[in-house]
Amino acid sequence: MKDRLIYLDHAATTPVKPEVLEAMLPYFSQKFGNASSIYSLGRESKKAIEEARDRTAAAIGAQSKEIFFTGSGTEADNWAIKGVAYANRKKGNHIITTAIEHHAILHTCQYLESDGFEVTYLPVDGNGLVTPDTVRAAIKPNTILITIMFANNEIGTIQPISEIGKIAKEKGVYFHTDAVQAVGNVKINVDDMNIDLLSLSAHKFYGPKGIGALYIRKGTKITSFLHGGAQERGRRASTENVAAVVGLGKAIELASQNVDEYNKKLLALRDHAIEEIQKNIPFVRLNGDRTSRLPGNVNFSFEFIEGESLLLMLDMKGIAASSGSACTSGSLDPSHVLLAIGLPHEIAHGSLRLTFGEENTREELDYLLDTLPAIVQRLREMSPLYQVAAR
Amino acid sequence: MYSEKVMDHFSNPRNVGEIADANGVGQVGNPKCGDIMKMYLKIEDNIIVDAKFKTFGCGAAVATSSMATELVKGKTVEEALRITNKAVAEALDGLPPVKMHCSNLAEEAIKSAIEDYKRRIGLLNEEDAGNACGRRCEDIHNLDDAD
Numbered sequence: 001m002k003d004r005l006i007y008l009d010h011a012a013t014t015p016v017k018p019e020v021l022e023a024m025l026p027y028f029s030q031k032f033g034n035a036s037s038i039y040s041l042g043r044e045s046k047k048a049i050e051e052a053r054d055r056t057a058a059a060i061g062a063q064s065k066e067i068f069f070t071g072s073g074t075e076a077d078n079w080a081i082k083g084v085a086y087a088n089r090k091k092g093n094h095i096i097t098t099a100i101e102h103h104a105i106l107h108t109c110q111y112l113e114s115d116g117f118e119v120t121y122l123p124v125d126g127n128g129l130v131t132p133d134t135v136r137a138a139i140k141p142n143t144i145l146i147t148i149m150f151a152n153n154e155i156g157t158i159q160p161i162s163e164i165g166k167i168a169k170e171k172g173v174y175f176h177t178d179a180v181q182a183v184g185n186v187k188i189n190v191d192d193m194n195i196d197l198l199s200l201s202a203h204k205f206y207g208p209k210g211i212g213a214l215y216i217r218k219g220t221k222i223t224s225f226l227h228g229g230a231q232e233r234g235r236r237a238s239t240e241n242v243a244a245v246v247g248l249g250k251a252i253e254l255a256s257q258n259v260d261e262y263n264k265k266l267l268a269l270r271d272h273a274i275e276e277i278q279k280n281i282p283f284v285r286l287n288g289d290r291t292s293r294l295p296g297n298v299n300f301s302f303e304f305i306e307g308e309s310l311l312l313m314l315d316m317k318g319i320a321a322s323s324g325s326a327c328t329s330g331s332l333d334p335s336h337v338l339l340a341i342g343l344p345h346e347i348a349h350g351s352l353r354l355t356f357g358e359e360n361t362r363e364e365l366d367y368l369l370d371t372l373p374a375i376v377q378r379l380r381e382m383s384p385l386y387q388v389a390a391r
Numbered sequence: 392m393y394s395e396k397v398m399d400h401f402s403n404p405r406n407v408g409e410i411a412d413a414n415g416v417g418q419v420g421n422p423k424c425g426d427i428m429k430m431y432l433k434i435e436d437n438i439i440v441d442a443k444f445k446t447f448g449c450g451a452a453v454a455t456s457s458m459a460t461e462l463v464k465g466k467t468v469e470e471a472l473r474i475t476n477k478a479v480a481e482a483l484d485g486l487p488p489v490k491m492h493c494s495n496l497a498e499e500a501i502k503s504a505i506e507d508y509k510r511r512i513g514l515l516n517e518e519d520a521g522n523a524c525g526r527r528c529e530d531i532h533n534l535d536d537a538d
Binding site for chain 2: 304307308312344345349382383386
């Protein structure tokens with residue numbers, strides 16, 4: 001057993017905060033009522049759900065009745081895209097998205113393509129940014145939806161969401177954003193940013209797994225996904241996962257309260273990590289925009305080495321991180337995001353993503369920064385590519 | 392997901408490096424696919440007396456390279472040519488299914504290095520030079536499918 005674990009993979013998931021867990025616990029065995037039941041035990045569950053809805057709405061500047069709980073961020077993405085697509089099919093069949101979306105968006109769009117929809121996958125620049133002008137230029141008379149992620153899960157690039165929202169509003173096209181990585185890290189106001197639909201997921205901001213939400217602006221034409229009971233105002237049938245909903249509500253409330261402090265802490269870790277790695281390790285490339293970037297995201301490519309090997313070696317030192325290498329994806333291709341920003345395959349294979357969070361300390365970062373150069377050097381010495389480059 | 396033996400060969404790879412006076416050198420794989428294996432053999436009187444490797448690749452690629460060099464040492468050329476990808480994987484107590492192509496790479500690296508040796512001693516014409524060199528991801532993947 002390793003004597004320490006330094007968790008640097010908060011974009012994958014976060015631990016549930018003690019306050020969040022505490023808020024959830026009563027809803028398993030004591031206050032276990034079905035929120036649809038009429039008696040007080042049921043009403044108690046109903047009340048807890050509505051409180052969580054209020055907290056979620058408040059966090060993104062929405063109205064409570066515009067928040068719909070889902071089983072995950074992926075479900076929220078599927079619902080937003082398929083729901084808007086099918087409800088507005090008479091108006092048009094064109095959807096605009098980007099090449100660097102999460103698979104929950106890309107594979108949903110591909111599914112719709114197989115059902116007669118037309119999808120434009122906008123390119124991004126070398127830093128992963130979409131330019132608002134390319135969004136504007138892609139809009140056609142049959143465009144019904146623009147779906148662009150708020151912030152990228154791999155390279156951390158934050159998109160110009162307000163500008164895109166403005167264009168969407170001006171053109172009368174629905175605008176959805178997958179904000180799974182952004183909520184808790186970035187201040188969001190759906191009205192100011194002209195966002196019509198927004199997906200979020202609790203486990204990215206210290207809430208439990210298996211619970212997400214979709215914000216749907218009042219008046220948005222969208223079909224339902226799950227048919228059955230009258231839960232979620234008849235739009236998403238399923239007995240509510242009360243404890244998880246409560247956890248989401250508590251977690252998003254804490255995240256909103258702490259966002260400035262949290263940002264400050266993460267920015268300090270992120271910027272120190274970026275500077276030190278650039279200074280101490282040769283043949284590296286920072287992936288993603290340097291400034292329009294999630295506060296906890298660091299993503300580097302280390303030339304001549306492969307990401308999975310790097311992760312295994314870090315793991316042996318007690319450090320948990322992530323990579324866009326093919327070997328970690330189970331396919332032969334490296335991350336579509338790294339390829340979309342123009343990285344050659346061999347550089348994309350050598351990527352390392354570090355994502356900082358609440359419990360990380362400067363001491364932990366120093367340990368990483370002490371450990372990483374030797375690991376990179378060891379793998380390079382083993383690499384026939386480095387041998388050639390060194391000559 | 393990896394066996395203890397894979398992790399052992401990954402964290403303490405045997406025979407990493409180059410052989411200055413190698414008389415059989417083979418490189419297979421492609422940086423595009425994320426793995427390249429370069430194998431150096433020293434062959435005397437038809438017997439492989441030393442083997443070393445350099446590998447760019449995942450944990451399984453490093454471990455199979457290490458195991459392949461261990462397996463060929465002391466063997467005759469003919470015996471080494473009979474080492475299959477399955478034998479390399481089995482010697483490592485198995486590989487996850489998605490990593491089986493790494494064991495193909497090890498088998499190909501052995502064959503490629505021996506081909507180079509045969510070419511050097513005039514047992515092989517340039518034009519017969521094998522198909523083992525410079526395999527691409529697609530080929531390796533097809534080998535997977537064939538299994």
